[in-house]
Amino acid sequence: MSSKANILEKIKQNQPLSVSALPDLSFLGLENYENLDKYKTMLQSIGGDYVEVADYDGVIDFIKKNYNTEKRIITTLPELSQIASTNWTDDDPHSLKDVELTIVKAHFGVAENGSLWVTDDLMGQRIAVFIPQYLAIVVHKSNMVTTMHQAYNRIGNQEYKFGTFIAGPSKTADIEQSLVLGAHGARGLIVFLMD
């Protein structure tokens, strides 16, 4: 017998005799707060920051003012082609090592923890949201859910190949519990809260 068969057989022999019931999840996630306000507070508490903008022009303005546009900026959003390149998605991921800023869009944000749900179809390519020095994500204000329960309800059976919740910039406290932002992923995260 193969290891697989052996293991499965042993498990079958050893697991409890009856299957215990799965719990009802509908009593969870009933928190009641103003989603956008909560999101903003949580995002800042985890080292990220937000900018409220009416449209993509607002995004362009902010980036021009706050980032060095001489450095390499990439995006998946054609609305931002003025300040960022859009033709990199088929390139070798290693070639993105010199990217200063990546700007993408998120499906929605989660108020309870300041995170954003992004899937690979919104990333351009997977490494794009991890490798840049800085990350910026656009999300519509109306796309806020309260807790992770609503988040997974919203995701439902969505087909993706890869997806991730991004909560603020990369961080570590491995050196004597001192919090440092920018361990291996982005050093900073700006969330554009768009009307």
Place this chain on the structure above:
Amino acid sequence: MKIGLFVPCYVDQFYPKVAIATYELLQKLGCDVSFPMKQTCCGQPMANSGYEHLSKDCDANFIANFAEFDYVVSPSGSCTLHVKEHLHDEKNEQLATQIRKRVYELTEFITDILKIETIEGNFPHKVGLHYSCHGQRMLHLAQMSELNLPFFSKPEQLLRGIKGLELVSLGKKDECCGFGGTFCVTEEAISAKMGQDRVKDHENQQVEYITGYDMSCLMHLEGTLKRQKSPIKIIHIAQILNGL
């Protein structure tokens, strides 16, 4: 109702004043209390060391001594817990089960069975309350800091009527003192350090007394205090409630 007084072995031999206070307090509260003379130990020292199977004789002796009573009350959280969870008799399991339901630690007996809100008394001192683990987390004598649930405390509730008693707030509200039964000698270094840290927490609040509902913990803290020649004294909650 007839109350059988169950006195932990080391309290009987080394801290009789605690048992006397418990006895007198229960009488003052209107109870018909007696102490079965042939009682010995609950068996916890063996059981917690992995020798549960050697505590059968202690179990049998306990059942023989306490079967006749409506309630069994003990000034010890851990001994009460041990009997409640581990009292068995192969020959008469039904009786053992019944007795287990009737065993109470002193403070919970007063609040839950006698339904007494608080005890009037006088103890004008700064006091630190040590929340012995078994009584707190397993007998639920008070809410534990780990859980997101409303606070309650049967010992504190009883102490509220004691005039002049100032209960301090500790840095770590309910950390273990490090006694742990035979742990106190098998892991001596950690046990002693935990005791010293607990004492320091009380010292930082400038208490005059450390009290609690488990003499084993208090004995361990007292050993540490004496070694450090500290002026802080130990007193069991029964003694405060009974009045000195």
Place this chain on the structure above:
Amino acid sequence: METKIIEHSKAAELFIKDEKRTDWHNETLWFVREKRDKAAFQIPDWELLRETASQIKNNVLSNMNQYLIDFEANAKNNGIIVHWAADADEHNKIVHSIMEKHGVSQMVKSKSMLTEECHLNEYLTEKGIDVIDSDLGERIVQLRKEAPSHIVLPAIHLKKADVSETFHKFLGTEKGNNDPKYLTEAARHHLRDTFLTRKIALTGVNFAIAETGEFVVCTNEGNADMGVHLADVHIACMGFEKIIPQRKHLAVFLRLLARSATGQPITTYSSHFKKPGEGKEIHLVIVDNGRSTQLGREDFRSSLKCIRCGACMNTCPVYRRSGGHSYHNAVAGPIGSILAPNLDMSKNADLPFASTLCGSCTNVCPVKIDIHVQLYKWRQKLVKEGYSPKSKTLMMKGMSAVLSNPVFFNLAGKMGRFVLEKMPGLVSNGLNPWYKQREMPAPPEESFREWYQKNSTASKDKNNEQ
């Protein structure tokens, strides 16, 4: 490479010798427990969340066989290559064979306690594979040739001066520069090179979803993602107990995990891997290594619910004062002490006794494992199986005889008080471990029962009658 196992009590004694450092270690971990409390208490339904997670995991344990079959089928449909390893050795061989197949001799790893358990790094290094741990804490201990001391905070036992010294030696950082920002930046550059050059990346698995055949990897640093998205091959290793039934259950666990572990609402990245990228491979290695045995132990089965958050370690007063290394096991602390004896009873017989059974661990556990109850039960089992020294058994037999018989009990008590009073030196000396750092209790004039016999109303009545 077998190093001599030092029993927990001895290892703890050595650890505590440096009292200042012990205090620092203690307070650092307590601080993490406090952060956990703060985060947990922001969720009004925290206790309901724990109960829900516990029930989900109970369901998983009771239906493990079917969930694994479903998971494998769905994962395969996603294009994930699934392997099964009966034990640590087979796991290591499988990982190595994947590397050989691709002709690769360098690997970048993100945190996986399973691979620690299997001693993967040593195995691969012996085979000439260069393994680099990319989690900052793990990289630090790897350079120092130490094991991680905590499953979530691998370098918690080290001060920044220690890290600075290590980085100066291996990464060429400034001598004496202890600034965490400076040191982290140095690691960022050093490891970025690693990420960019490795073709094979290995990660652990936090959760594997039976319903969809996907798995989730959580990190704060982003090192798992940096490794895998730049590599051609992603090897993910999981103990089979990491299965959860449906995607929506992730909500429960992702709400509990980081809050319990570090007091954060969620880790920075919670990456869901469903299908490999274009032209890339994902290999999933499902490992048993004693877990199916533990599954069959009714008393200890629920230890397999563990989601490896480390909350039990942060709260444990013994762990905080003895450090992870004193548990001589990949997973230390309370959960380690109920998992390890299953792996090797002889080697780990000391661990369930490294506890006062205070119960704090049980009550911070996000999946409600009754850890302190299992510690008690392991003690009974280990003694029954003969893993207790004969001297201890003899002593216990003696104790039982004295403590269960009223005559012997009284006699022993009287003798004890007599000796303490008249010949204290017999007891209060260096041979008495209690006496090392504590005074003995003062012997009272009479025992309670002696007082009772003279003074109780019942006795008085009896005396009056006579």
